[in-house]
Amino acid sequence: MRFINREHEIAMLQKARELSKKKLYTIVIYGMRRVGKTRLLLEFLEENDLYLFVNRTKTSESLLREYEEILRKKGIITRYEHISTWDEFFEVLFERFNGVVAFDEFQEFQKVDPSVIPTLQRLIDMNENRGGIMFIFTGSTIGLIEKLFKDSKESLYGRIKRKIHLKELGIKGAYEMAKELKLESLDDFISLYSIFGGFPKYYVTIEDEGLEGRSAGEIVKNLFFTPSAPLEDEIPKILSLEFGRRSGVYYDILEAVANGATSISKIAGYMNREETSLTRQLKELIEYFKLLSYDRAVLGKERVLYINHPLINFWFRFIHPRLSEYEAMREDLGEEVISMLPEYVGRRFDFICRELLWILNRENKLPFKFTEVGRHWGYYREEGKRKVYEIDIVALSRDRKKAIFGECKWKKKAINGEKLVEELKKKVKLTGWKGEAYYLISAKKIKNAPEDAVILDEKAILKVLNSPSP
């Protein structure tokens, strides 16, 4: 797959390389698994730079031997020289090497040999003013890498000049990949993006499996629901690397949230456990692993939990609760899941709308600039009963005096725009909104679109996706 996006990150790295010529420069690139850290490194590194992968399955001695061999191949040490300690390894680097040294999966040193970290710290301190070397450390386990570099108790704290949090490619980047894969049909793309988000790895898997130009349903079937499917253990693999041996309750919480338990009391109900026995793990899933987030009612105080990683959400919604069936009757389960996809995609479409709105906002293509966007929900009484209303999009100006209220519907059938806006206006009344109001409808096809509403239909969405990035 051609290298997509990341101009901003490459520019930051290039600037750091320039600065490192005068004075040692250290940079951390961290982000979720599969987001593209290694590829970014490899695109950036030049022939004489050093790429060093910290392989967690190796012993300290064998990793050192591997790196020693790399130094030999690069001509940094001779055939007759040997490196027997990590001290020597870094000393040789500082004495003889000019260029970039990239440690991929740096956090794995904690497993292979934790003493490497203070050794490196000491040598960084001693060589602070030495020009010519730049260190890049990449790490996947977000919580761990943050701890390694931000926690003042850990030794590399304060030695890092720049941190790059590498995020998913975003909807435009994902659409570029989809185009490479001949998947430009918006319907298929919206379904795939709802499942895979902007993680390049999964689009590369579509390419690796020769599934270019196929429908979203066929792709999902092939990648998950065939014998030895390529993504059959993707999520368990990622999560076991993140959670280590502490996994148990985390899995149950994720399953509960993916299936509609959006608060700690509902999760406890789903799992049939006491709330207090889940507090710590829930906090860790939010703050340390960053897999769960809160979605707030923009005009209110309530909040609900959701899984912010699209593929983890998909896995826990459809496969994890039915792992036995997944083993024994995979193809049948696949048929069932594929038949439920339109409804699933319909619900994920809210997030897609928000992302599209952010793009339009950046490009000044909305009635005003908003600074916050999310959902809103509230309650009203009808015939003595308490009922809920929901507004898919509420985008607010900084002073909270202007708002865009929107509905997002991804369905095959055309939506009646006028009717939808009428219903939306009734819901807006329920919120008690007093400021300026604008209305937005996002749907595949819209008939009777009111002239003064912001319209995000198939044509408008394709225009956003195809517009050049600023």
Ligand SMILES: Nc1ncnc2c1ncn2[C@@H]1O[C@H](COP(=O)(O)OP(=O)(O)OP(=O)(O)O)[C@@H](O)[C@H]1O
């Ligand atoms: N910007 C990109 N454009 C095109 N392909 C990409 C891009 N970034 C990554 N890829 C591809 O996606 C796959 C996964 O990327 P990569 O291995 O770099 O991710 P990673 O973050 O290092 O993952 P992990 O933490 O799991 O090792 C690779 O096949 C890579 O070539």
